[in-house]
Amino acid sequence: MKRKTYFLSISCLLLFITAWGQEGIQTNTLTEEGAWCWFADPRAISYENEEGTINTTYIGYIDIHGNIKATQINHLTNTTNEVLIRSWFQPDDHDNPTFLVLPDERIMVFYSRHTDESCFYYRVSQKPGDITTLGREVRLETDHNTTYPSPFILSDDPDHIYLCWRGIGWHPTVARLTLPDKNDVVQFDRGPYQIVQSQKGKRGVRPYAKYMSNGKDKIYLAYTTTHPDNQPVNYIYFNYIDIQTLDLKDIKGQTLATIGDGTLHEVDATPAYKNSYPDAVVEDAPFRNWLWEISVQDEDHPVIAMVRISEDKKSHDYYHVRWNGQEWQKTYLSNAGGHFHQTPDIEKCYSGGMAIDKANPAIIYGSVPVNGKHGNIYELKKFTVDVDGKLVSTKQLTFDSPKNNVRPFAIAHTKNDLRLAWMYGDYYDWIVSSSRPKGYPTGIHTNMSIPTSNIHIAKGKILQQSPGKISVEHRENIRVRKSKQFSMVMTLSIDHDAYFGKLLETDAFIYRLEKSEHPKPYLEIKNDTYKSINALGTADVWKTKNRGTGGQWHPPTKLDTFQLAITYEKGLLKTYINGLIDQNIEITGLSLSEIILGGYQGAIKDMQVYKRALSQDEIKTLQP
Structure with a gap:
């Protein structure tokens, strides 16, 4: 998430001033790659509790690579994080995530494929109000296609979740679910039921x-x-x-x-x-x-x-x-013109879009x-x-925008100030395919201020190397000053014919990539294993496939070069893939003093080590 605003250049500043002179709104880039449909909601929420310990906005979207993502803006700490909810998903803008605040204030995230799979997926944050701590992915099985999850909790029945979607017979469907148990499992306890029958x-x-x-x-x-x-x-x-x-x-x-x-x-x-x-x-x-x-x-x-x-x-x-x-x-x-997108022969009923103000309808x-x-x-x-x-x-x-502003969404919250988000950019189709491989290459803009941390790339750096080629047999020990808080940021590549192995070993942890058709990274720490739910790959192979929702899971497209970052501070170890938070592990007593390179076929183009935990903004700044 490289955030750009109209403050970034003199010309953009003039544009911003002009807009304000014409009673416009400020425009900030929340993410450069993201989109949503408008039938799965709420695609964004703000939540502030009575105790004053949580005041956070969550905004979800999917990019053309099949990455389901969300940005979390913590208004108390004035920080922003972007989370990888699920990699290698169907690259279709109908699959944007939706959010629900549970009674214990944890955040539940729902998502599904577009019509061609009989299940929902969900993840639940392990800490109240913090989606950087999302737990495992769970499937909620149905016996029909599922699209557009819309979840609710109602005060007259606070012990259940009500979920609405397009399901049975492609019709509006409702069910009641149990709340997540200690393993984050929910079950249908009423329904699913089709709501109406049309024609x-x-x-x-x-x-x-x-x-x-x-x-x-x-x-x-x-x-x-x-x-x-x-x-x-x-x-x-x-x-x-x-x-x-x-x-x-x-x-x-x-x-x-x-x-x-x-x-x-x-x-x-x-x-x-x-x-x-x-x-x-x-x-x-x-x-x-x-x-x-x-x-x-x-x-x-x-x-x-x-x-x-x-x-x-x-x-x-x-x-x-x-x-x-x-x-x-x-x-x-x-009048709203005709269809907003760049492809003239499809989806002619796609308007630019409307949103109702949550405070004043x-x-x-x-x-x-x-x-x-x-x-x-x-x-x-x-x-x-x-x-x-x-x-x-x-x-x-x-x-005077260079590209289209479409599908706005007003975010409900307790204050009266406007929180608006919308898609910005080009748009060719709701799905990536060989017919239109560009798909929906929009970003998400917002009028909200997006907090950014201070960038001090030189602060605390204790090592920078370009190791070059790495092999399974290769072994290189590197000693660094012992630190109980640290960061490692690497730009690496893995041989596509040997897409597995020990990517990084230290005296604090080992980071491996499993040998699998859908390879997922995992950490070994103190005899315990912590596996990511995200495959190390994208859905870019869909660019070569026929357009449609036929239920296929095409193999992940292996990453040619990617950034891996691992930070540790105050008992929290976090991993980042290409700047997105992937894993968040609570573990005490780690320290870093030795790095051992080798254990896989590939290369490390750049490696930087710090004696402090870098912020996500700093990690993104270091992206190649």
């Missing part, structure tokens, strides 16, 4: 749903009849689930069905359905309607951000929709094309609607 018997129907809870006893959902590409008239519906009875109800509380009793509520994009269930239908206009987000901050007046897409898919219109107590009140916000942030210095570029705008449904103001937030 029964029609092939290819797959409703798209957004979920939100009131935090107490209800889960609200808005959903479509199907994908807007599939039919020119695509209704949008709004229901809620009473978690005590599992009754599915419309906005006025009329029971539509009881989930799990064997009889599904059937929805259809027809006047007959609208006449039967008028309050369950949000949008029935003859357009390829799609939805972006819902808000139930005011449960009596929920808000939906939606888009109307013309039959030819060339024109997208943004709407703010609010239940006024009697009907769904629709407010036109702006009368405000929507939208991505719309604006003619600026770099041509017609998608910029962010702020739209404000009054209680009567009148658009009272429109303000542009980003200006």
Whole structure:
């Protein structure tokens, strides 16, 4: 994560000043490689506890190499960390992670492949509020495809997790889970259940749903009849689930069905359905309607951000929709152009995107094309609607951007200041393939200040060498001044025909790479073994494969050259792969005084040793 801001050069500073002069927002680069879809949420959260010991923001994303990652901003310590949640995953932006704060304040991270595997994956932080301490990866098995995890914990049932997703029959699905046990295992104890049935018997129907809870006893959902590409008239519906009875109800509380009793509520994009269930239908206009987000901050007046897409898919219109107590009140916000991405022949219903302000649902942030210095570029705008449904103001937030700003997301938190994140850059497809190998090479931008540590690369350095070629038979002992806190940073390569071995040996630990089709590194310390959950490789082989979600796990693409960093301080040993936190191990009594090179086939281009623990920012600075 090489953070860049508009402060980095005089020209960028001028751009920043110009933006502020036009009432814009600051723009900082959270990561240069990251993306998300908009149906798996919350993709970012802020959590602050009453005791004042945790005040942290977590933002998740996936890059084109199949690395699922997250940035953690600790607002108390003013520090930032980027974590490798899972390497070598399906390189598909539908697979971004989502977050849940458990009752014990640990952070649970969910993720899944896009439709082609019958399970979820999750990891749980081992310390409250700190995702740098994520535990092992666990599979949560289902008997159907899984996509878009949206987890909740509700105060009326604090001993369970409610998980919603696109699952059974490609339809909205809900289940209740146990909380993680001492081994971080959760189990289904109610469901999974399909929530509704859309256009029964029609092939290819797959409703798209957004979920939100009131935090107490209800889960609200808005959903479509199907994908807007599939039919020119695509209704949008709004229901809620009473978690005590599992009754599915419309906005006025009329029971539509009881989930799990064997009889599904059937929805259809027809006047007959609208006449039967008028309050369950949000949008029935003859357009390829799609939805972006819902808000139930005011449960009596929920808000939906939606888009109307013309039959030819060339024109997208943004709407703010609010239940006024009697009907769904629709407010036109702006034309949003057509599809935002660079590939003209696919996904023409991909709008720039919308987000509802978490503190004030009368405000929507939208991505719309604006003619600026770099041509017609998608910029962010702020739209404000009054209680009567009148658009009272429109303000542009980003200006003269070289590339598109899309898929904004407003992060809920206790303060009133805006925390906004969005994708920035080019976009060719939602999946990496031989058809479009560039995939989704966006970064993540934010208006939040991103703390950075002081960089003192020379401080505490006790050794720097370029050992060169290394072999299994090679053995070189290097003595350094004994230190009870240390860092080792190496740029190394491993022979692809012998991709295993002892990569580093010291008198404190041994760092090895297992011999496997999916090789994972592991540490040996004091007769104990600590294995990473991450394969040492990427999903770049997908660039040579056919486009699609067929369930394949292609072998990892071996890294040609990579940075390995290991730090130790105050009983914590951390490993980093290419600047991302991989392992975090609590162990006392280590000290470093001897380094032994050899034990694998490859080379070490650079090796630096410090008598202190480098920060992640410093490690990233040393990346080749």
